[in-house]
Every structure is written in C-alpha cells, then in structure tokens.
Amino acid sequence: xxxFRAPLFKGMKTAVRPRIALATYEHAPQLAxxxxxxxxxxxxxxxxxxxxxxxxxxxxxxxxxxxxxxSCWDYHLRAGAFHAWLERLDASRLPVWNSVALLxxxxxxxxxxxLEQRGVAIVxxxxxxxxxxxxxxxxxxxxxxxRVVIKPAVSASGFETHVIDPANDPxxxxxxxxxxxxxxxLVQPFAEEIPRDGEYSLMFSxxxxxxxAIKRAAAHEFRVQTEHGGSVDLIEISDDLxxxxxxxxxxxxxxxxxxxxxxxVRDGRLLLMELELIEPNLFLELQPGADTRLAEAVxxxxx
Numbered sequence: 001x002x003x004f005r006a007p008l009f010k011g012m013k014t015a016v017r018p019r020i021a022l023a024t025y026e027h028a029p030q031l032a033x034x035x036x037x038x039x040x041x042x043x044x045x046x047x048x049x050x051x052x053x054x055x056x057x058x059x060x061x062x063x064x065x066x067x068x069x070x071s072c073w074d075y076h077l078r079a080g081a082f083h084a085w086l087e088r089l090d091a092s093r094l095p096v097w098n099s100v101a102l103l104x105x106x107x108x109x110x111x112x113x114x115l116e117q118r119g120v121a122i123v124x125x126x127x128x129x130x131x132x133x134x135x136x137x138x139x140x141x142x143x144x145x146x147r148v149v150i151k152p153a154v155s156a157s158g159f160e161t162h163v164i165d166p167a168n169d170p171x172x173x174x175x176x177x178x179x180x181x182x183x184x185x186l187v188q189p190f191a192e193e194i195p196r197d198g199e200y201s202l203m204f205s206x207x208x209x210x211x212x213a214i215k216r217a218a219a220h221e222f223r224v225q226t227e228h229g230g231s232v233d234l235i236e237i238s239d240d241l242x243x244x245x246x247x248x249x250x251x252x253x254x255x256x257x258x259x260x261x262x263x264x265v266r267d268g269r270l271l272l273m274e275l276e277l278i279e280p281n282l283f284l285e286l287q288p289g290a291d292t293r294l295a296e297a298v299x300x301x302x303x
Contacts, residue, residue, distance in 0.1 A: 018302060021052040021064045024071040029053055032071040037284050041291035045299055054085055061088070066095035068257075068298055069103065072279045076156045079107065097257040097298060098277050106277040109153045109186045115272065118251040121244075122272045123264065126187045127153055128180070136176050139187045140166055147190035150176060152183050156279065163190050191273070193264040199273065202237060202245035202261040203282050203290065206297035209246065211287035212237035215262075234286040244270040257297050258282060 022038060024031050031038075031051045042049035052059045054072050061067060067089060075082040083104065090100040098106075105111055112125045124143070128135040140148055151161035160179050164172035179185055193199075198216040202209065214235045237245075245261040248270075260276035284290045 017046065017048045018065045019048040019050065019063075020298065020302075021059070021061065021067045022049050022071075023054045023067055023069045024051050025074045026053050026055060027074070028071045032073075032281065034281055034284050035070045037291040038068075038070070038295060041295040042298075044292070045295055047295070047299060047302070049295075055081060062092045062094060064094065065302060066097065066298070068097050069279060073156060075107070075278060076152070076154050076159060079154055083107070095301060097301060098259075099254060099256075102252070102254065102256055102277050106275065107154060108184070109155075109274075110184070111275065112186075112272065115248065115251055115275065120248050120251050120272055121269055123188050123191055128185045128187060130183045130185070131180055132185075133173070133177055133180050136180060136185060136187055137166075143189065145189040149186075149188045149190050150179055151186050152179060153186045154183055191264050191271075193266060197265065200235075200237070200241070200263055200265060200270070201232075201283065202242065203287075204245070204249060204256070204259045204261065205290075205293040206257055206300065207246070207249055207255040208293075209237070209242045210290050210293050211283070212241075213283050213286060232283060232286070234283070240268070241265065241270055248272055248275060257301060258294055 020042070022031055022035060024035070029051060030036065039049050049068070052061075055078065072082070086096070086100045086103055089096050096103070110127050112122050113127060116122045116125070126139040126143075128139060136150070146165065146167065148164050148166060149161065150164060152159065155161065160182065162175050162179065164175055166172040176185075195217060198214040201213045201215060203211050203213070212235050213232050215232045248261050249255065249259055256277050258280075260280035260282060261272065262274040262276060263270045263272045265271075282290065282294065284294070
C-alpha cells in the first residue's frame with residue numbers, strides 16, 4: 001500500500017496515511033448523514049476517508065488509494081457523465097468499490113432479467129425500449145396485470161416511478177409516454193405486499209449479512225423512500241431470508257463490498273425488487289457496528 005499520496009486539490013498539503021475517497025454528489029458534498037459515519041469508522045482502522053464529489057473536475061482521483069462510491073444520488077440524471085467518470089477510474093487502475101464492472105451492470109435495471117436467468121426469484125419484470133409505448137401496452141395486455149408499476153430502467157430514489165391503472169385511468173398513457181421518452185422502461189405488476197407488509201432491505205458487507213430493515217410507505221403513497229415520506233426501521237431477519245438474500249449475491253460474478261437486497265416476501269419466498277450496488281442508503285445508523293464492518297471490508301480489499 002502506498003505511504004505517500006499527492007493532494008486532493010491543487011495547492012493542498014500532502015497526506016501520508018492510506019486514503020480513500022467517499023464519492024458523493026454536489027447536493028451532499030460532505031456526504032449524506034448516514035455515510036458520514038464512515039469517516040470516523042475508517043479513521044479507527046488507520047485509513048483517511050474524505051468526501052469527494054464525483055462530478056467535480058478539480059478532484060484528482062488518481063491520488064487516492066481507492067474510491068468507495070456512496071451518495072452519488074444524481075447518477076441516473078447524468079448517466080453519460082457518470083459512466084465516463086467510471087471509465088476514467090477504471091482506466092487509471094484505481095480500485096473502485098463496488099467494481100466498475102458491477103456498477104455499470106447495475107445501472108440499468110435490465111440486470112433483474114439477468115439475475116432471473118441465473119435462478120434468482122424476482123418480481124415479474126419486463127423491459128421495454130425507449131419510446132416504445134405500444135410495447136408497454138403489449139406487455140400489460142399479455143400479462144393481464146391490472147395495477148402496473150412503470151419507471152425508467154435507469155433511475156433512483158423513486159424518480160418517475162408511477163402506479164397506473166391503464167384500463168380505467170385516462171391519465172395512464174400520457175404518463176407512459178412521458179416515462180418512455182426518457183429511456184428504456186421497466187414494467188412490473190404492483191406488489192400488494194408493499195402497502196401491507198413493507199419492503200425488506202438486507203444489507204451485506206463483503207458478502208456477509210450485516211443487518212436488515214423494513215421500509216414502509218406513507219399513507220396514500222406507494223414509494224417507500226424517505227424522500228417520499230416513507231419510514232425505515234431495523235428488524236430481525238430470519239436465517240431463511242438471510243440465506244435467500246445471500247443467494248442473490250451468489251449469482252454475481254464477484255462479491256460486492258457492499259450490497260442492499262430489496263424485496264418483498266411472498267409465501268416465505270424473497271422476491272427481488274432491486275439489488276442496490278451503486279449508491280444505496282445502507283442504514284448504517286440503525287445498527288451499531290455496521291459502519292465498522294463496511295470499513296473493514298474496504299480495508300481487506302486495500303490489503
């Protein structure tokens with residue numbers, strides 16, 4: 001491991017300890033509150049961790065020992081620039097966690113179909129090409145789904161995510177047209193378990209289970225994200241569900257440093273809704289020691 005590193009910004013003094021960047025976005029330049037726990041967690045194990053905005057051209061990424069991607073919550077709005085940034089990091093051979101290959105694969109929700117082909121149980125999902133509104137109509141008619149979730153295949157934080165009733169709501173198809181105009185479209189049946197039971201999140205560090213949470217939507221809302229009024233609580237996860245979550249990660253070509261497995265439980269079976277490998281909130285504040293587990297996972301990769 002290198003013992004000398006050049007400055008983060010031109011004109012800054014040099015540092016001598018191993019040092020990693022915690023990549024964030026311009027609206028949270030000092031990291032999201034949950035991720036701020038990582039700075040002291042890394043310090044406790046002898047690593048300097050510094051927030052750095054991924055889209056800031058003044059950051060000298062190559063001077064770090066590695067980059068941990070965290071609060072990059074605008075990546076879906078600037079997908080071209082985000083992928084170009086990842087390619088730059090990859091070309092420099094700078095360690096990135098999760099790996100650039102995993103991040104690029106996970107950025108398009110077509111990955112759900114890949115995982116299904118590898119034996120992972122998912123919520124039924126179709127992906128329709130950009131602008132193909134007739135294709136969306138065909139999926140809905142062939143499936144017989146009455147309430148349908150539609151969202152961009154490249155999205156985050158509930159962006160442009162809608163529940164529609166295409167047979168009875170005249171406003172449904174203008175929504176479909178708008179979403180389809182932005183890019184490829186994900187089409188799924190609405191999961192009634194969401195308002196009834198909530199959505200489960202299983203957090204993993206370096207392949208090992210860390211902690212679990214349940215996310216619930218606010219009244220008259222279906223999106224569980226806190227940005228839309230949702231709530232999140234720590235819960236105990238059964239060994240069976242932990243094993244099912246671990247099996248999702250086992251379908252990947254490599255073990256991610258961090259992962260959040262989101263899904264519903266139907267008849268005891270975990271149905272994957274999202275595998276979050278880019279910038280998930282890991283709810284570190286809910287579980288003492290979770291920040292340390294993640295820091296130690298990164299440290300093992302540095303070694």
